[in-house]
Amino acid sequence: MKKIIIIPSILSADFAALKHDLKMIEKSGAEWVHIDVMDGHFVPNITVGPVVVKSLRKETELFFDIHLMITNPEKYWRKFKEAGADLITFHSEISAEKKKLVEDIRSSGIKAGISIKPKTSVSEIEALLPYLNLVLIMTVEPGFGGQSFMDNMVAKIKVLRKVIDENNYDCLIEVDGGINSRTASICIDAGADALVSGSYIFAAENPLEAVKSFFV
Numbered sequence: 001m002k003k004i005i006i007i008p009s010i011l012s013a014d015f016a017a018l019k020h021d022l023k024m025i026e027k028s029g030a031e032w033v034h035i036d037v038m039d040g041h042f043v044p045n046i047t048v049g050p051v052v053v054k055s056l057r058k059e060t061e062l063f064f065d066i067h068l069m070i071t072n073p074e075k076y077w078r079k080f081k082e083a084g085a086d087l088i089t090f091h092s093e094i095s096a097e098k099k100k101l102v103e104d105i106r107s108s109g110i111k112a113g114i115s116i117k118p119k120t121s122v123s124e125i126e127a128l129l130p131y132l133n134l135v136l137i138m139t140v141e142p143g144f145g146g147q148s149f150m151d152n153m154v155a156k157i158k159v160l161r162k163v164i165d166e167n168n169y170d171c172l173i174e175v176d177g178g179i180n181s182r183t184a185s186i187c188i189d190a191g192a193d194a195l196v197s198g199s200y201i202f203a204a205e206n207p208l209e210a211v212k213s214f215f216v
């Protein structure tokens with residue numbers, strides 16, 4: 001059975017206690033942490049910038065999975081790389097030249113991903129699959145934690161799995177939005193490799209046990 005990558009998202013964490021939460025994630029056995037970057041323009045919410053990522057980088061060796069929900073990732077991705085990103089994912093719905101952006105990120109020595117919003121289909125990013133390390137399928141409208149998983153996104157995971165497998169692309173499928181113990185199984189069955197979970201973990205009475213519950 002393949003190993004599923006479980007990725008706690010700090011979006012729903014207490015931002016005054018992020019150091020503590022990174023230690024909790026390390027203790028849980030998870031190896032990645034998901035950091036959502038929102039600019040108040042691409043999505044109607046604002047979160048953190050490279051300064052915060054740099055501070056977090058000093059506290060942990062967890063793999064930093066940075067999700068840029070911003071209009072101009074071509075202007076800012078390098079700052080996140082310098083701050084300690086291991087993987088930078090930007091959105092398919094932006095206007096910059098996406099193949100060049102993927103190539104620039106990868107040639108800087110880190111991994112590159114593309115995310116698709118619920119209304120964007122797999123065909124929009126198919127030509128980029130040979131160059132990508134990861135595709136992030138959003139199963140909620142990006143911008144806020146705590147939303148419900150959109151069941152009609154499961155078909156999209158299956159389509160992407162089929163395209164990747166048929167072409168032997170070396171590209172992970174990550175799913176983000178409304179992931180809990182029930183929806184995790186649905187996504188794994190549909191072909192996901194990596195699952196991001198925020199509110200299910202950080203709203204739990206015991207976040208450590210909530211992360212661990214994904215591994216059983």
Ligand SMILES: O=C(CO)[C@H](O)[C@H](O)COP(=O)(O)O
Nearest residue numbers: 142143145146177178198199
């Ligand atoms: O990208 C995001 C929102 O845009 C979050 O990472 C995602 O929604 C995780 O939160 P939850 O598990 O609470 O849905």
